[in-house]
Amino acid sequence: xxxxxxxxxxxxxxxxxxxxxxxxxxxxxxxxxxxxxxxxxxxxxxxxxxxxxxxxxxxxxxxxxxxxxxxxxxxxxxxxxxxxxxxxxxxxxxxxxxxxxxxxxx
Numbered sequence: 001x002x003x004x005x006x007x008x009x010x011x012x013x014x015x016x017x018x019x020x021x022x023x024x025x026x027x028x029x030x031x032x033x034x035x036x037x038x039x040x041x042x043x044x045x046x047x048x049x050x051x052x053x054x055x056x057x058x059x060x061x062x063x064x065x066x067x068x069x070x071x072x073x074x075x076x077x078x079x080x081x082x083x084x085x086x087x088x089x090x091x092x093x094x095x096x097x098x099x100x101x102x103x104x105x106x
Contacts, residue, residue, distance in 0.1 A: 001034045001071060009036065009071040016099075018091050020080040025099065028071035035060045038075040048081045055085050059092055068099060 001009075005028065013026030028034050037056055039049045056074055060067075074092070083091075 001028075001036050005029075005034075005071065006036050006073065009073055013071070013073065016095050018095055020077050020083060020088075020091060022075035022077060023092070023095055024071075024073040024075070025068065026071045026073075028069070031069045033060075033064055033067040033069055034071050036071065036073040038073065039080075040076075042078070043076065043081045052076050052081050052083075055083070055088050058085060059089055063093075063096075067096065 009024060009026035009028065013024035016023045016025075022038075035057065037053055039052050041049070043049045043052060056076070060072070080088075
């Protein structure tokens with residue numbers, strides 16, 4: 001996703017919030033889901049930020065076929081660096097489950 005696509009999605013997208021993540025969905029080109037991540041320096045050193053990014057990318061990779069064909073931007077909030085993959089999956093699935101209208105993410 002290019003910077004222009006990212007900025008467009010942030011400006012025009014619909015937003016939802018969970019305890020540890022902000023989620024923005026916006027129509028994107030190509031008819032397939034694309035991922036954008038925001039993990040700021042307030043999480044600490046690069047090792048901690050990269051761990052959060054890796055876990056979010058893994059969630060996207062595993063559920064890409066079930067996600068709506070839109071640009072998905074996930075912004076990590078305070079406390080996200082302490083989550084396990086299972087906790088991230090549960091939290092994001094709860095929100096994306098309602099957006100997918102009846103589809104279930106396992």
